Amino acid sequence: NAGVTQTPKFQVLKTGQSMTLQCAQDMNHEYMSWYRQDPGMGLRLIHYSVGAGITDQGEVPNGYNVSRSTTEDFPLRLLSAAPSQTSVYFCASFDWSSGNTIYFGEGSWLTVV
Amino acid sequence: GIQVEQSPPDLILQEGANSTLRCNFSDSVNNLQWFHQNPWGQLINLFYIPSGTKQNGRLSATTVATERYSLLYISSSQTTDSGVYFCAVDREETSGSRLTFGEGTQLTVNP
Numbered sequence: 014n015a016g017v018t019q020t021p022k023f024q025v026l027k028t029g030q031s032m033t034l035q036c037a038q039d040m041n042h043e044y045m046s047w048y049r050q051d052p053g054m055g056l057r058l059i060h061y062s063v064g065a066g067i068t069d070q071g072e073v074p075n076g077y078n079v080s081r082s083t084t085e086d087f088p089l090r091l092l093s094a095a096p097s098q099t100s101v102y103f104c105a106s107f108d109w110s111s112g113n114t115i116y117f118g119e120g121s122w123l124t125v126v
Numbered sequence: 127g128i129q130v131e132q133s134p135p136d137l138i139l140q141e142g143a144n145s146t147l148r149c150n151f152s153d154s155v156n157n158l159q160w161f162h163q164n165p166w167g168q169l170i171n172l173f174y175i176p177s178g179t180k181q182n183g184r185l186s187a188t189t190v191a192t193e194r195y196s197l198l199y200i201s202s203s204q205t206t207d208s209g210v211y212f213c214a215v216d217r218e219e220t221s222g223s224r225l226t227f228g229e230g231t232q233l234t235v236n237p
Contacts, residue, residue: 044223055130055212055227063223071224072127103169107223113174115159115225120167 015039019104019118026094026125034089034121036104042116044107045087046071047079049100050120056103062087094125128153130228132213138234139203147198147231149213157216158189159225160198164209172198172211203235 020035038045043064048056048071058071060079068079076098078090087106091098104118129152139145151158160172173180173187175196180187184203189196200207210232214225 046223046225048227053229055229056214056225057227058224061223072226101167105223113157113159114171115161116171117169 017104017106017116017118019102019121021121022119023122024124026091026123028094028096028125030094032091032094034091034102034104034123036087036089036118037085038087038104038106038116039085040106040108040116041084042106042108043084045081046105046107047077047087047089048103048105049073049098050103051100059089059102091123096125099123099125128155128215128217128226130213130215130226132211132228132231134231135229136232136234138236141203141205141235141237143203143235144199144201145203145233147200147211147213147233149196149198149228151194151196151213151215153194154217155191155194155215156218157225158196159214160187160196161212161214162207162209163212163230169212200233203233205235205237208233208235 017038046061047059062068062081102121107115131150158176175187177191184201186199210230212230214227
C-alpha cells in the first residue's frame with residue numbers, strides 16, 4: 014500500500030514549456046486534490062475531483078489543467094509554464110471511509126526559469 | 127471564501143515546554159483539520175476536529191465552532207515536533223478535497 018505517489022519529485026522548466034505532474038493513489042479514494050505551496054505560506058487549492066470523470070476548479074486554477082479518467086490517477090498539467098508557477102505541488106486524496114484522514118503525497122518541487 | 131488566521135506565526139520553545147497554537151476562521155465550518163509539515167516537507171494529518179476536543183498522546187485539540195476558533199495543544203514538546211502546523215477548514219463536512227489553509231505556525235523546539 015503506497016498511499017499517494019507523486020512524480021517527478023524535482024523539475025526545472027523553461028518559461029513556456031509544458032509538463033505533467035503525475036499523482037496516483039492506491040486506496041480507492043474518491044476525492045483527490047492538487048495544492049500549491051509557496052514559500053512561507055499555506056497550501057492553496059488548484060483543482061479537485063470528487064470522482065472519476067468529475068473535476069472542478071479551486072482557488073488558483075489559472076494555467077493548470079486536470080483530468081480524472083480513473084479513480085487512481087489525477088494528473089496536473091501546466092500548459093505554458095511561467096516563473097509565477099515556481100512552487101511546491103502537493104497531491105492529496107481523501108475518502109469519508111478513511112475517517113476524514115487526508116493523505117498527501119511527498120510533494121513535487123517545480124522551478125520555472 | 128473563508129479566511130483562516132493562525133497565531134503565533136513563529137514559536138521557539140525549549141524541549142519539554144508546552145505550547146498552544148490558535149486558528150481563527152471567518153465563517154461556519156463543518157470540517158476542520160490540523161496538519162504537521164515536518165522539516166522535509168511531509169504533511170501529516172493530526173486531527174479532524176470540526177467541534178469538541180480530541181487527544182492523541184502529547185497532542186490535543188479543541189474547536190469551539192460557535193466562536194470560530196480552534197486550539198492545538200502540544201505538551202512536553204520534543205525536537206521532533208519542529209515544523210509548521212497548519213489549520214485547514216471547509217464549510218462542508220465531507221469535502222476533504224476542498225480545504226482552505228491558514229499560513230501556519232512555524233514551531234522550533236530546541237534541545
